Amino acid sequence: MAPESPDRAHAVAFTLNGEAVRAHVPARMHLGDLLRESFGLTGVHLGCEHGVCGACTILVDGRAVRACLMLGVQADGATVETVEGLTESGRIRDLQDAFHTRNALQCGYCTPGMLVTATELLNDADAATSREEIRAAIAGNYCRCTGYHAIVDAIAATAEARRDGPKNSRREAAE
Amino acid sequence: MKAPDFAYARPASLDAALALLAEHGEDAVPLAGGQSLVTALNMRLSAPGLLVDLNAIPELAGVSEDEGVVRIGAMTRHRDVGTAALVRERLPLLAAALPHIAHPAIRNRGTIGGSVALADPATEWPACCLAAGATIVVRGPGTERRIAADAFFLGLYTTALEPGEIVTAIEFPVPGDGAVWGFEELSRRHGDYALVGLAATGRRSAVGLSDLRLAFFGVADRPVLARAAAAAIEAGDLTGAQAALADELDPPDDPATRAATRLHLARVVLGRVAGRMRDGTVKEETSHGA
Numbered sequence: 001m002a003p004e005s006p007d008r009a010h011a012v013a014f015t016l017n018g019e020a021v022r023a024h025v026p027a028r029m030h031l032g033d034l035l036r037e038s039f040g041l042t043g044v045h046l047g048c049e050h051g052v053c054g055a056c057t058i059l060v061d062g063r064a065v066r067a068c069l070m071l072g073v074q075a076d077g078a079t080v081e082t083v084e085g086l087t088e089s090g091r092i093r094d095l096q097d098a099f100h101t102r103n104a105l106q107c108g109y110c111t112p113g114m115l116v117t118a119t120e121l122l123n124d125a126d127a128a129t130s131r132e133e134i135r136a137a138i139a140g141n142y143c144r145c146t147g148y149h150a151i152v153d154a155i156a157a158t159a160e161a162r163r164d165g166p167k168n169s170r171r172e173a174a175e
Numbered sequence: 176m177k178a179p180d181f182a183y184a185r186p187a188s189l190d191a192a193l194a195l196l197a198e199h200g201e202d203a204v205p206l207a208g209g210q211s212l213v214t215a216l217n218m219r220l221s222a223p224g225l226l227v228d229l230n231a232i233p234e235l236a237g238v239s240e241d242e243g244v245v246r247i248g249a250m251t252r253h254r255d256v257g258t259a260a261l262v263r264e265r266l267p268l269l270a271a272a273l274p275h276i277a278h279p280a281i282r283n284r285g286t287i288g289g290s291v292a293l294a295d296p297a298t299e300w301p302a303c304c305l306a307a308g309a310t311i312v313v314r315g316p317g318t319e320r321r322i323a324a325d326a327f328f329l330g331l332y333t334t335a336l337e338p339g340e341i342v343t344a345i346e347f348p349v350p351g352d353g354a355v356w357g358f359e360e361l362s363r364r365h366g367d368y369a370l371v372g373l374a375a376t377g378r379r380s381a382v383g384l385s386d387l388r389l390a391f392f393g394v395a396d397r398p399v400l401a402r403a404a405a406a407a408i409e410a411g412d413l414t415g416a417q418a419a420l421a422d423e424l425d426p427p428d429d430p431a432t433r434a435a436t437r438l439h440l441a442r443v444v445l446g447r448v449a450g451r452m453r454d455g456t457v458k459e460e461t462s463h464g465a
Contacts, residue, residue, distance in 0.1 A: 003185040006195065006225050010183065027183035027226065030213065049176060050214040051281065063254075063283040069213045070284070073183050074230065120279065139365040140278025 003076060012076040017085025025072040032056040034072030035082060043083040043112045047142070054141030057113035058082050064120040083112035092119055094161060098154035106145035113141045118155045122162065129159035178216035185228040189235065189314060189343065195227045196339050197316045203227055205341050207250060207289030210281050235343060238262060243349045249288020249342045256287050265349050268307060268356040268374060272299040275360045288342040294334045294397065297368040299360070301328055302398040305390035306374035309347045315340040331396040355379045355455065357448035361440055369393035370432055371440040373448050384453055385409055394424040394441050408449050416449065417442040
């Protein structure tokens with residue numbers, strides 16, 4: 001059924017972590033469940049399912065969004081990236097290393113959302129990355145273990161390294 | 176939790192969307208950014224029969240200026256409203272409000288029209304519309320109405336929208352010479368709904384402030400224009416303005432924040448904002464809280 005006509009399920013086609021994919025999706029299924037259950041992308045963590053915790057944050061058309069607050073049928077035509085796509089491409093290797101080095105996770109439940117949110121912040125050329133601004137950027141991602149300091153450290157260190165590095169390490173890693 | 180079962184349609188034009196809403200009546204609900212609606216669905220606080228998704232209607236998004244009016248399409252995302260060069264230049268009040276709206280991932284998806292149509296009394300855009308003297312443009316089957324913000328917000332989640340109508344755009348008059356603005360919001364944590372917020376516009380001259388519009392939010396069942404307080408400030412009486420808020424605001428009383436506390440905070444916020452507007456020290460704030 002074409003998306004213009006009401007139906008309880010629709011066919012969708014979108015780009016998922018660089019690959020063209022298709023699915024038949026019940027209208028009521030949110031994008032987080034679609035990614036987890038139809039595509040096995042369990043890095044999309046579901047915490048609260050009402051947009052508060054940030055664990056399910058993914059990139060849609062390059063912007064961070066809550067997978068639990070988009071419907072799966074709304075992915076039609078979009079470019080979707082999950083933490084699996086970001087990490088397996090090597091694009092955020094430096095950020096992952098910084099999280100590791102600084103012990104910026106304990107249980108790890110919030111980590112995919114933190115990485116995706118930080119990816120958007122670090123990709124935004126206009127974003128200044130003072131600790132204050134990093135804290136504001138991750139304010140929508142709850143961590144119940146770390147107390148956030150190590151996470152802010154990791155993002156700040158990555159921002160600094162990308163700014164000061166002889167080459168753009170992010171671009172280098174993507175090639 | 177998971178949303179209840181419903182049907183979904185994504186029309187490609189405004190007319191098609193309005194036709195679906197008309198055909199399905201109260202069973203149909205328009206879906207804008209979804210940052211409140213999908214939450215309500217997931218929590219089973221809402222059980223519509225049909226969602227009419229407005230995200231594929233290009234004419235509903237974007238910012239433009241024509242003859243002294245900045246028009247913001249209803250489906251323009253929060254982030255795109257606050258970062259648009261035209262908005263930053265012409266309507267700095269809106270740019271200042273942006274960082275206070277939830278979190279980046281919510282701002283990337285939520286829309287100004289959705290926020291205005293929802294009319295949550297603790298949110299930023301409705302108060303900004305009121306402060307800036309905006310006009311809400313709505314379309315129903317075959318008709319367009321233009322409603323002043325002053326007459327649009329009627330109560331808790333209640334607006335002048337009739338069944339079958341949707342917000343299509345919000346029009347803001349471009350501030351004239353001497354225009355000043357102010358914005359401040361207090362919340363427990365960054366991104367939370369406001370305990371108290373104030374969006375204000377006015378004119379500043381050698382003799383003081385005039386044409387003041389003080390739109391408080393989080394302190395009643397809708398955004399509130401504090402007219403008596405504005406008149407007192409124009410007369411140079413800040414203390415009188417702060418006293419006047421007792422009659423003009425109707426703050427909610429809950430165990431975490433008593434009504435008296437909110438009223439006190441409203442007076443504090445008024446003092447800060449009026450002081451900055453009077454002194455000409457308004458600037459876009461990037462920090463939050465204090």
